[in-house]
Amino acid sequence: MSEPVRGDGDGSPMLRVSQVSKAYRDVVALRGVDLDVPAGEVVALLGTNGAGKSTLLSIVAGLTRPDSGTCTAGGPVGFAPQDLGVYPTLTVAENLRFFARLAGLWGARAKHRIDQVAGPLGLAPLLDRSARALSGGEQRRLHVAIALVPEPPVVLLDEPTVGMDVVSRIALVELVRGLADAGVAVCYSSHYLAEVEELGGPTVILDRGRVVARGTVRELLRDHGESRVDLTFTGPAPDIALPWPVRREERTVRIVTDSPQITAVRAINELGEAAQRLQSVEIRPASLESVFLNVTTPETPETPETSETPETSNEPDGVASDA
Ligand SMILES: Nc1ncnc2c1ncn2[C@@H]1O[C@H](COP(=O)(O)OP(=O)(O)OP(=O)(O)O)[C@@H](O)[C@H]1O
Numbered sequence: 559m560s561e562p563v564r565g566d567g568d569g570s571p572m573l574r575v576s577q578v579s580k581a582y583r584d585v586v587a588l589r590g591v592d593l594d595v596p597a598g599e600v601v602a603l604l605g606t607n608g609a610g611k612s613t614l615l616s617i618v619a620g621l622t623r624p625d626s627g628t629c630t631a632g633g634p635v636g637f638a639p640q641d642l643g644v645y646p647t648l649t650v651a652e653n654l655r656f657f658a659r660l661a662g663l664w665g666a667r668a669k670h671r672i673d674q675v676a677g678p679l680g681l682a683p684l685l686d687r688s689a690r691a692l693s694g695g696e697q698r699r700l701h702v703a704i705a706l707v708p709e710p711p712v713v714l715l716d717e718p719t720v721g722m723d724v725v726s727r728i729a730l731v732e733l734v735r736g737l738a739d740a741g742v743a744v745c746y747s748s749h750y751l752a753e754v755e756e757l758g759g760p761t762v763i764l765d766r767g768r769v770v771a772r773g774t775v776r777e778l779l780r781d782h783g784e785s786r787v788d789l790t791f792t793g794p795a796p797d798i799a800l801p802w803p804v805r806r807e808e809r810t811v812r813i814v815t816d817s818p819q820i821t822a823v824r825a826i827n828e829l830g831e832a833a834q835r836l837q838s839v840e841i842r843p844a845s846l847e848s849v850f851l852n853v854t855t856p857e858t859p860e861t862p863e864t865s866e867t868p869e870t871s872n873e874p875d876g877v878a879s880d881a
Contacts, residue, residue, distance in 0.1 A: 572597040572743035578627030587613040589767040595743040602754040603747040605764035611747040615714045636710035638702045646690035661708030675703045678733045694721040751846040765854040783844025787813045787822045796832035
């Protein structure tokens with residue numbers, strides 16, 4: 559369960575996770591995870607399937623008990639979990655009123671707050687609709703609204719945009735930015751790298767229960783990103799000698815380089831005869847996707863990690879800087 563701390567104002571983060579570990583029987587979900595979320599920041603949480611994101615957020619929300627480690631929050635925590643938890647027989651408005659009452663909001667105050675969260679989430683036209691009649695994306699929006707109704711100073715959103723259309727997704731990212739501008743500490747897990755790039759803030763990447771990289775998006779791109787040039791040919795990639803390390807994949811020669819534009823020009827000049835079969839040249843700047851692929855382990859279902867692997871080991875976890 560999260561314990562209260564003073565939060566911002568005294569320099570401490572609004573949410574602090576220290577050395578949290580958790581195993582479900584023989585499956586280790588988290589290994590000594592540290593995470594700080596200051597007031598007014600959105601910390602994005604990325605990770606492969608099963609990396610431990612939901613477990614971490616559930617522990618912070620007080621729904622799951624860690625085996626070791628602590629979570630401290632500067633106030634109540636609003637949590638929109640992955641599994642939908644709305645009351646299906648109630649209308650959207652009734653669901654929101656119910657959760658407003660739990661937070662001590664009644665009458666005009668509750669109505670005002672419900673209008674405040676329902677509007678940006680596109681729920682205003684759906685207030686009288688039964689929750690069970692909502693589409694998946696609409697239910698997800700209701701879920702986020704429920705987490706926000708009590709005006710918590712710490713908000714945890716676990717893959718909030720799954721199933722949302724583009725317009726709703728853009729609106730949600732805007733809303734999350736607005737929360738941070740208002741001083742809320744937000745932790746936002748997602749598989750949508752474009753969203754995380756757009757948020758642009760501190761980002762933590764989990765892999766098999768461990769933090770493997772953290773920093774702002776810019777820092778992650780600098781430290782772990784990979785820019786490259788892809789030369790694609792009309793037939794099999796030619797076995798040409800180029801003065802850079804290259805990877806050949808079917809019809810494509812990939813050159814990893816810090817200066818893709820210059821490399822592209824030089825590579826074309828080096829092609830010789832093979833230039834006649836050149837179909838396209840693609841310059842790929844460093845992206846969060848390349849960072850993610852560089853720091854995470856590809857899924858190997860045959861060799862799942864179990865608690866027999868040393869848990870919170872003392873080895874460094876490749877952390878670049880504090881989020
Ligand atoms: N209740 C549970 N009982 C047993 N194992 C669990 C339970 N919840 C999670 N796990 C396991 O713990 C690990 C972490 O799961 P978790 O749901 O936290 O990952 P995640 O990063 O949120 O994944 P996803 O991106 O797929 O949602 C996984 O190996 C998962 O199978």
